Amino acid sequence: MTASGAAAAIAPEPEPGSGPVATADDVITFADLKTWERQLASTGTCKHPVKLHGRVTAIDLATGETAPVYDTAAEPGGVLHVACGNRRESRCPACSQAYKRDARQLVRAGLTGGKGVPESVSTHPCVFATFTAPSFGPVHARRMRGKTVLPCRPRRDADKRACEHGRDISCPVRHGEHDPRLGRPMCPDCFDYEAAVLFNFHAGELWRRFTTYLPRHLARLAGVTGKQLRKELRIRYVKVAEYQARGVIHFHAVIRLDAHTKEGFTPPPARYSAALLCDAITLAAKAVRITVPASGPKIRLSFGRELDARSIWRESFAATGRALDAAAVANYIAKYVTKAVDVPGLPDTRIRHAAEIEVLRCPAHHKRMVTMAWDLGARTSVADPRLRLWAHQLGFGGHPLTKSRRYSVTFGYIRGERVTARRLERHPDGERDPWGRPLDERVVLVLTSWSYAGTGYTPRTPDAELALASADMARAR
Numbered sequence: 037m038t039a040s041g042a043a044a045a046i047a048p049e050p051e052p053g054s055g056p057v058a059t060a061d062d063v064i065t066f067a068d069l070k071t072w073e074r075q076l077a078s079t080g081t082c083k084h085p086v087k088l089h090g091r092v093t094a095i096d097l098a099t100g101e102t103a104p105v106y107d108t109a110a111e112p113g114g115v116l117h118v119a120c121g122n123r124r125e126s127r128c129p130a131c132s133q134a135y136k137r138d139a140r141q142l143v144r145a146g147l148t149g150g151k152g153v154p155e156s157v158s159t160h161p162c163v164f165a166t167f168t169a170p171s172f173g174p175v176h177a178r179r180m181r182g183k184t185v186l187p188c189r190p191r192r193d194a195d196k197r198a199c200e201h202g203r204d205i206s207c208p209v210r211h212g213e214h215d216p217r218l219g220r221p222m223c224p225d226c227f228d229y230e231a232a233v234l235f236n237f238h239a240g241e242l243w244r245r246f247t248t249y250l251p252r253h254l255a256r257l258a259g260v261t262g263k264q265l266r267k268e269l270r271i272r273y274v275k276v277a278e279y280q281a282r283g284v285i286h287f288h289a290v291i292r293l294d295a296h297t298k299e300g301f302t303p304p305p306a307r308y309s310a311a312l313l314c315d316a317i318t319l320a321a322k323a324v325r326i327t328v329p330a331s332g333p334k335i336r337l338s339f340g341r342e343l344d345a346r347s348i349w350r351e352s353f354a355a356t357g358r359a360l361d362a363a364a365v366a367n368y369i370a371k372y373v374t375k376a377v378d379v380p381g382l383p384d385t386r387i388r389h390a391a392e393i394e395v396l397r398c399p400a401h402h403k404r405m406v407t408m409a410w411d412l413g414a415r416t417s418v419a420d421p422r423l424r425l426w427a428h429q430l431g432f433g434g435h436p437l438t439k440s441r442r443y444s445v446t447f448g449y450i451r452g453e454r455v456t457a458r459r460l461e462r463h464p465d466g467e468r469d470p471w472g473r474p475l476d477e478r479v480v481l482v483l484t485s486w487s488y489a490g491t492g493y494t495p496r497t498p499d500a501e502l503a504l505a506s507a508d509m510a511r512a513r
């Protein structure tokens with residue numbers, strides 16, 4: 037199977053949350069108007085709402101007569117507040133809550149149906165898998181056996197306790213869940229900061245390779261050719277990136293098998309079982325290796341050995357005694373979509389000068405990772421400016437949530453559904469144009485004019501950019 041052929045089985049989709057795109061046309065369709073309404077939907081308790089001036093006017097195509105549909109002059113203060121739409125909890129609690137709720141619905145729909153996805157999707161082989169990073173040096177960890185917390189890193193031999201730097205790298209403590217030492221290296225000099233940062237930086241590529249290898253392993257285990265597999269099967273996934281306490285990314289993914297049909301959401305042939313999928317995931321993840329430029333010799337990156345792949349449905353229950361349930365999985369994934377690095381003292385925006393790193397009030401461990409990313413970004417052997425761009429994210433620049441196109445529905449669909457529900461609430465007998473006729477875009481055109489009217493928003497969020505684009509449009513006119 038060729039790499040491109042295999043990759044085609046999992047079609048990635050544009051990052052969610054990138055928002056609808058405003059057109060530069062004066063005349064918009066009703067569909068665009070709905071898009072706007074989506075933007076203009078309740079700001080809730082948004083922390084940084086964008087203020088807009090503007091109006092919506094309808095034109096009767098037959099008579100040329102105009103009539104106002106909406107004018108911000110009627111709003112309190114004469115402005116409309118648009119929610120910032122930022123998904124970061126640290127930036128806007130209200131908007132991030134809405135985003136989290138949408139993510140939960142999106143994940144759940146792909147597991148148990150709903151939102152236009154048939155319920156039969158819950159009969160498909162479906163696996164919840166965790167892809168960890170390898171060890172970059174001993175760190176304090178909360179180790180569990182069942183419900184018992186084990187000692188962190190016991191070393192009985194006195195001569196094996198010290199590392200080459202003469203530091204004691206043993207720890208007999210049974211760490212509590214919120215112990216601030218968790219994830220901190222026992223010896224900072226033993227911790228390979230460069231490899232850790234480069235792992236974060238290339239984590240997306242490791243995942244991409246995995247999605248390329250997975251169909252090959254599935255085909256081999258099922259005893260079919262790659263061509264036959266592509267004809268019969270589609271692999272859908274949704275994955276979320278989580279920062280471990282040590283500041284290294286790992287992925288949680290729901291991976292589902294569908295038949296390759298036009299309608300989509302059809303169970304695959306019986307030979308592709310959940311057990312087969314678990315095995316293929318394990319093999320594919322273990323096979324992923326990439327060699328990347330570093331400050332010295334190139335280094336090889338791979339996923340960690342602790343890979344967990346478990347069927348979500350009952351068939352695994354007999355074997356493992358543990359079945360996951362859809363709601364728990366959806367909650368688990370949604371938990372991470374609104375979090376960036378969950379470390380106090382780390383900035384949530386890009387670092388622009390080295391001096392900003394010096395004054396960071398985050399733990400020394402994370403500061404060292406930020407510094408490493410910043411320095412690597414300037415190394416000629418690495419020479420990737422994105423390392424600096426993503427230094428505040430410890431080198432990781434990917435989106436917290438990514439999914440294949442047909443996993444379930446898009447964020448846009450879920451937001452749209454919310455808007456439609458609100459419209460129905462407001463107009464139970466169907467919407468009417470200003471002349472009292474049922475709304476029909478062949479009869480009337482809708483013109484909008486918006487201008488940006490307020491500060492206090494966070495720049496560069498998709499929605500704020502949309503508002504700015506609209507202001508540009510208004511100025512251009």
Ligand SMILES: [Zn+2]
Binds near residue numbers: 081084085131
């Ligand atoms: Zn907001």
Ligand SMILES: [Zn+2]
Binds near residue numbers: 176189209
């Ligand atoms: Zn410890």
Ligand SMILES: [Zn+2]
Binds near residue numbers: 199201223226
């Ligand atoms: Zn050491």
